[in-house]
Amino acid sequence: MSWALVVSAPEEEAELVASELFDSGALGVEVQDHSLPLMPGTPALPDGRARLIAHFASREEVFELAQLTSGEPLEIEEQDWSVSWRAHHKTMRMGPRSWVRPPWEELKLSPGEVAVAIDPGMAFGTGSHPTTSLCCERVDELLQTFPGADVLDIGTGTGVIALIAARLGAARVVGTENDPVALAAARKGAALNGIDSVDWLLAENPDDVPGEFGIVIANILLNPLEELAVQIAQRVAPRGRLVLSGLLSAQGDAAVHAYVQQGLRYVERKERDGWCRVELARD
Numbered sequence: 001m002s003w004a005l006v007v008s009a010p011e012e013e014a015e016l017v018a019s020e021l022f023d024s025g026a027l028g029v030e031v032q033d034h035s036l037p038l039m040p041g042t043p044a045l046p047d048g049r050a051r052l053i054a055h056f057a058s059r060e061e062v063f064e065l066a067q068l069t070s071g072e073p074l075e076i077e078e079q080d081w082s083v084s085w086r087a088h089h090k091t092m093r094m095g096p097r098s099w100v101r102p103p104w105e106e107l108k109l110s111p112g113e114v115a116v117a118i119d120p121g122m123a124f125g126t127g128s129h130p131t132t133s134l135c136c137e138r139v140d141e142l143l144q145t146f147p148g149a150d151v152l153d154i155g156t157g158t159g160v161i162a163l164i165a166a167r168l169g170a171a172r173v174v175g176t177e178n179d180p181v182a183l184a185a186a187r188k189g190a191a192l193n194g195i196d197s198v199d200w201l202l203a204e205n206p207d208d209v210p211g212e213f214g215i216v217i218a219n220i221l222l223n224p225l226e227e228l229a230v231q232i233a234q235r236v237a238p239r240g241r242l243v244l245s246g247l248l249s250a251q252g253d254a255a256v257h258a259y260v261q262q263g264l265r266y267v268e269r270k271e272r273d274g275w276c277r278v279e280l281a282r283d
């Protein structure tokens with residue numbers, strides 16, 4: 001048997017709630033909403049509401065979170081739920097030169113292109129979430145503008161951004177995580193791709209990462225981005241760029257404000273499916 005937490009949320013907030021569940025340690029989150037037919041036998045959804053089924057490593061985690069949220073614990077028959085995800089994990093273009101593919105799909109690359117294989121299920125970052133694709137796209141573009149830059153990926157999840165950066169020739173690449181399960185998934189992903197040049201660091205605070213980086217990327221939520229603004233901004237090298245996501249479109253300005261206060265200059269923002277990425281520079 002394994003344990004999951006079932007949470008009901010307004011449909012427009014489902015992705016945000018899913019991100020929060022991942023932040024709370026979920027190994028995988030299934031979102032059921034009105035955009036797709038439900039599997040036979042699945043209870044109908046109330047109008048305008050989505051159901052999230054978050055899978056956790058232990059029963060304790062589920063019960064602890066159930067007390068903090070309006071979620072209900074669910075005991076499920078042993079099943080390899082990570083396998084059922086595979087049906088949804090497809091090869092995706094991330095940026096001008098980069099792709100993410102499932103390990104079981106082959107991909108013929110054009111000259112100059114790179115791909116990383118990501119096995120879904122253990123951490124956030126298969127490439128399908130708009131914030132992941134927004135960040136991967138930008139790291140690809142920035143490494144065209146600043147070839148061989150150093151890259152710091154804060155909240156690396158599966159490691160997808162750091163792995164793409166390594167494949168695209170970044171010099172020093174560091175991926176940090178505050179969740180040991182996700183960090184283990186990132187290390188596994190690096191081995192799967194035969195990439196041994198990335199430093200993986202268990203760190204809640206970017207102060208623990210020595211040095212400065214030409215490109216710093218943090219796809220974490222607005223709250224930690226605001227709380228860690230001093231420490232994240234300090235990691236951006238002179239003439240370096242900072243890319244922030246994990247932000248709903250309405251939260252972009254607040255993130256920019258927090259980092260302008262740290263002396264960075266606003267460069268641009270890009271939106272996708274209600275989420276956004278913002279970019280700042282250190283002059």
Ligand SMILES: C[S@@+](CC[C@H](N)C(=O)[O-])C[C@H]1O[C@@H](n2cnc3c(N)ncnc32)[C@H](O)[C@@H]1O
Nearest residue numbers: 124125132155156157177178179182204219220
């Ligand atoms: C939205 S996921 C992003 C994963 C991946 N970078 C991507 O773009 O798909 C955010 C990740 O950041 C991690 N995280 C949250 N706060 C963090 C912090 N203060 N330091 C390091 N990692 C953090 C979470 O555990 C989670 O794996």
